[in-house]
Amino acid sequence: MKVFKAGAAAALAATLALTATACGGSDDKSDKGSGSGGGKKVVIGIKFDQPGLGLKTPDGKYTGFDVDVATYVAKELGYEANQIEFKQAISAERENLIQNGDVKFIVASYSISDKRKAKVDFAGPYFLAHQDLLVRADDSSITKAEDLNSKKLCSVAGSTSAQNVKDKLAPKADLLQQGGYSECLTGLENKKLDALTTDNSILAGYAAQEKNQGKFKLAGLSLSNENYGIGLKKGDKELQTKINAALKKMVTDGSWEKFVKSNFGPANYKNEPAPQITEGS
Template sequence: MKLRKVTAASAAVLALAVAATACGSSNNDSGSSGGGKKIKIGIKYDQPGLGLKEPNGSFSGFDVDVATYVAGKLGYKPSQIEFVETKSADRENALARGDVKFIVASYSITDERKQKVDFAGPYFLAHQDLLVKANSKINKGTDLNGQNLCSVTGSTSAQNVQKTIAPKANLKENSGYSECVSSLQSGAVDALTTDDSILAGYAAQAQYKGQFKLLGLKLSNENYGIGVKKGDTTTLNKINDALKSMVSDGTWKKDVEKNFGPANYKYEPAPQIGQIVK
């Protein structure tokens, strides 16, 4: 009789332990393919048209749309997505630490970065360009000589302009692109340089509609890829399949035009998976 009591008690303890384990695991992020409670995706919070956290806490932009579509193909509903701010300097570390499953954040594919992370895509081809006022007399790069050029502190974009097309441009650096856009609007600077996708995102905002234009100079090729942890081939392949589907079913084009259309941005066709434009 005593043996039966001990056995019954042990069974009860075991049942509670199993239940607790099951309960605990249901709250974890599965981090792989669908079926988990949530998936964490790295994006930018401060790039209109690409990745922007709105005042009401929602998110908008082409990168957000791409991330949402890809997550859907991996089995996650929008309500299961947790967007995590992933700044440029911390993208590789965020993947290595497992803070996010993948990153969609105007993340240009470079040989140096490929040593640390794997890239799905590319899903977009951007170029360095100039943004000027709609009525500006600056129509080509050499017109910038003697004019004020804005970029963010530490960016190589302005140096590239000075090196290749306008050595006498006066560089004005700000802490962020929003400050540069405000300076351009006020006339404190004559042009702003960075990726054309970022410039188009700002120009497409309602408060700036019709005020700016892109020159379409194509000063560099920026192949945007989706970063995944080095060696995570399973996720990489699934994301590539999702990107192919996004292009083939028309969603890619629809989302590009939704986010950049108001800027009259002459975007490139969707790139082929694995095809890097040098």
């Protein structure tokens, strides 16, 4: 009986060892930090609440220009679509996500600025937008930035747009910063807010949604130039070079134009030509 027990114990130990090996994570590779390619999956930061750019739909799918760009770049780095894990990257958390290694790179209407470049690096730019205002369709009181003085203005925390208006254009605006653009849009529709400011590409995406058609309009202002870049860990020159090469290919093979038309076309959005890549050069 003692021999039997010893044999059973050995068999159990062998089984546990095999189980530990199978669950040990050696096959569950996630490529989040520096470097490029080779991982079983890649984690990419995008917006989840920006129609036309980065939107997570109720059925769990992801749509938008930034999603298309991210998927194209990932493929050039060696990842198929089913190897991509999209992670929500709200404006105020983008630098933290990159610095902490929670994502490999971020494609999320991420405007290149000197302040941000002190913390992260960028590839690109891959798109040029302009800051504008979204107002209610029946509101004719806001036609220029100065009209925002004493008005209730909304944007998202961490966005450059809100500070640009407050510092330079309408210092007396009553600025409210929310966690997401959807919250601003609700306030605008309910007349608790007078305007939403951010890039015209983002505003066009919201205005073009079927549920919003006829409710809102763009003021048609160009309050700033916003060059969208792909954010990555500071000092990762290898990844920066590879992403820049992917972005150049995306333009030359016609994919960039296709992505623009499929995502912004329904809103009659007049986009700028693909910008020249300046980061890393």
